[in-house]
Amino acid sequence: MSRILLVASEGLPFIKSGGLADVIGSLPYEFKKKGHDVRVVMPLYKKIAINWHDQFLYLRTYTVNINYQEVNVNLWQLDRDGVIFYFIEHAGYFEREGMYGYVDDGERFAYFQKAVLEMLNQLDYFPEIMHTHDWHTGMIPALCKENYNHDYRYRGIKHVYTIHNLAYQGNFGPEMLDSCLGLGYYVFDNGNVRFDGGISYMKAGIVYADKITTVSPSYAEEIKTPQFGERLDSVLRFRSADLCGVVNGIDTDLWNPKTDPSIVKNYTLQNVRKGKAANKVALQESLGLEVDENKMLIGIVSRLTWQKGIYLVIEQLFNICNQPIQLVVLGSGEVGLEDKLREAEANNKGKICFYNGYSEELSHQIYAASDLFLMPSLFEPCGISQLISMRYGTLPLVRETGGLRDTVIPYNEYTQEGNGFSFTNYNSNDMMHVLWEAIDCYYNKPDMWKQIVKNAMKTDVSWEKSAEFYLGIFRELLGQW
Ligand code: ADP
Numbered sequence: 001m002s003r004i005l006l007v008a009s010e011g012l013p014f015i016k017s018g019g020l021a022d023v024i025g026s027l028p029y030e031f032k033k034k035g036h037d038v039r040v041v042m043p044l045y046k047k048i049a050i051n052w053h054d055q056f057l058y059l060r061t062y063t064v065n066i067n068y069q070e071v072n073v074n075l076w077q078l079d080r081d082g083v084i085f086y087f088i089e090h091a092g093y094f095e096r097e098g099m100y101g102y103v104d105d106g107e108r109f110a111y112f113q114k115a116v117l118e119m120l121n122q123l124d125y126f127p128e129i130m131h132t133h134d135w136h137t138g139m140i141p142a143l144c145k146e147n148y149n150h151d152y153r154y155r156g157i158k159h160v161y162t163i164h165n166l167a168y169q170g171n172f173g174p175e176m177l178d179s180c181l182g183l184g185y186y187v188f189d190n191g192n193v194r195f196d197g198g199i200s201y202m203k204a205g206i207v208y209a210d211k212i213t214t215v216s217p218s219y220a221e222e223i224k225t226p227q228f229g230e231r232l233d234s235v236l237r238f239r240s241a242d243l244c245g246v247v248n249g250i251d252t253d254l255w256n257p258k259t260d261p262s263i264v265k266n267y268t269l270q271n272v273r274k275g276k277a278a279n280k281v282a283l284q285e286s287l288g289l290e291v292d293e294n295k296m297l298i299g300i301v302s303r304l305t306w307q308k309g310i311y312l313v314i315e316q317l318f319n320i321c322n323q324p325i326q327l328v329v330l331g332s333g334e335v336g337l338e339d340k341l342r343e344a345e346a347n348n349k350g351k352i353c354f355y356n357g358y359s360e361e362l363s364h365q366i367y368a369a370s371d372l373f374l375m376p377s378l379f380e381p382c383g384i385s386q387l388i389s390m391r392y393g394t395l396p397l398v399r400e401t402g403g404l405r406d407t408v409i410p411y412n413e414y415t416q417e418g419n420g421f422s423f424t425n426y427n428s429n430d431m432m433h434v435l436w437e438a439i440d441c442y443y444n445k446p447d448m449w450k451q452i453v454k455n456a457m458k459t460d461v462s463w464e465k466s467a468e469f470y471l472g473i474f475r476e477l478l479g480q481w
Pocket of ligand 1: 017019022301330363383385
C-alpha cells in the first residue's frame with residue numbers, strides 16, 4: 001500500500017468547471033479500491049463552503065509567508081467514502097464567486113501550493129507520491145525540491161505531474177518568485193521556471209516533476225510539436241523520456257443511464273431506443289423544441305471557447321438547419337459565441353435550443369436524450385464528454401485530435417467495428433460531410449445505427465485500465481516492481 005496525495009484546484013462532487021473535476025472526483029477512488037491510502041487537497045471556494053461546511057472537521061490553523069507577511073491557513077478535513085479530502089481556507093483568496101480568472105491568480109495559487117506543502121509538516125503526514133494537476137499545482141515539485149530539500153521527509157516524495165490542458169499555463173511576472181513563492185532568482189536565471197520574461201507554473205511542473213503524464217497518448221505526442229506545444233514543446237521534448245499519456249475514464253456510477261436520477265427514463269442497451277425516445281420527448285418539452293421522438297437530436301455540452309470547435313458549427317449553421325434535425329447546446333464562455341448561438345436559436349425556434357449557463361442536471365438529460373454528440377475540437381487533451389456520450393448510447397462525432405482520436409473509433413461498415421464518427425481536418429466542410437453521413441445513417445440505415453450504438457455502449461470508458469497504468473508509474477518511481 002502506498003500513500004498517495006492528489007493536489008488539484010477542483011474536484012467533484014465539491015466543485016467543477018471542466019474535465020479536471022471529473023478526474024479528481026473518480027481517480028482517487030480507483031486508487032483506494034486497490035488498497036492505497038489516498039488523500040486529496042484543494043482550495044475551499046465559497047461554493048464548497050456553502051454546500052459542505054457542516055460536514056467539515058476543523059484541523060488547525062498555521063501560516064505561510066506571502067508578500068513578506070505571515071498569512072493564516074485554516075485547514076479542514078472531510079472523509080468521503082474512505083478518501084480524505086483536505087481543504088485550504090482563506091477568505092480573501094478563495095471566498096469569491098468564481099474559481100479562476102482573477103488578477104491575483106498567481107498569488108492565490110502560490111499561497112495554495114505553499115499551504116499544501118506546509119500542511120504535510122503540520123499533520124506529520126508525508127505521502128510517497130504527490131500527484132499534482134495542471135498549472136495551479138505546477139510549482140509544488142519545484143517548491144518541494146528547492147525549499148524543502150534539507151528535510152528527508154520531503155526529499156522522499158516522488159512527484160507526478162499531470163497536464164490536463166497545456167493551453168492554460170499560469171504565467172506570471174518574475175517578481176512573484178521572491179514575494180510569493182519564496183524561490184531564489186536562480187531558478188529564473190537557469191531557465192527552470194522562466195517563460196517569456198516571466199515565470200510559468202506549467203513549465204515548472206514539467207521541469208521539476210519526476211514523471212509527467214498527460215491525458216491521452218495522442219496528446220502526449222502532439223504537445224511535443226510546435227503546433228500543439230503552446231511554446232513549451234521544446235521543454236516537453238527534453239523531458240520526453242519521462243512523459244506519457246494515460247487516457248481518462250469516467251465515474252461509471254455517476255454516469256449510468258440505468259440508474260441516473262436526473263433523467264425521466266432509465267435504460268440499458270436492451271431498451272436503449274425506447275429509453276432515449278422518452279428522454280428526448282421530455283427534453284423537447286422542457287426546452288421548447290418541437291416534440292417529435294423520431295427527429296434526430298444533436299447535443300453539445302461544452303465550455304464555449306475557441307478550443308472546442310464551436311466556430312465550425314456556426315459556420316455551417318445554414319446547412320445544419322436545412323437538415324431534419326434538432327440541435328441543443330448547453331454551455332457558456334466567449335461572449336461572441338454565446339451571441340451567435342442566441343441568434344441561431346432566435347432564428348430557428350423549435351429546432352435549435354441554446355441554454356446559456358452551467359447545469360449538471362441538464363447535461364445528464366442532454367447526454368441521455370441526444371442521438372449524436374458533436375465535439376469538433378481544434379485540440380482536445382482527452383475529452384470527457386465523448387466518453388459520457390458513449391455510455392449513454394449517444395454517438396460522438398468528433399475531430400480526430402488528442403484524446404478524441406484515442407477514444408472514438410470511426411465506424412467501419414465492413415468490419416462493423418467503431419463507436420462513432422470522425423473527421424480529420426479542422427474544416428467545417430469536412431465536419432458537415434461526416435454529419436451528413438451520420439444523418440443518413442440515422443434515418444436510412446437503422447441496423448447500422450443500432451450496431452454503432454451497441455459498440456459505443458460496450459466501449460470500456462471506466463477508470464479500471466487507466467488507474468492501473470498510473471499505479472504502474474507510481475510503483476516504478478518507488479522502485480516497487
Ligand atoms: P474540458 O475539461 O476541456 O472543459 P472535457 O470534455 O474534458 O472538457 O470535460 C467537460 C466536462 O464538463 C464534461 O463532464 C461536461 O459534461 C461538463 N460540462 C461542460 N460544460 C458544461 C455546462 N455548461 N454544464 C454542465 N456541464 C458542463
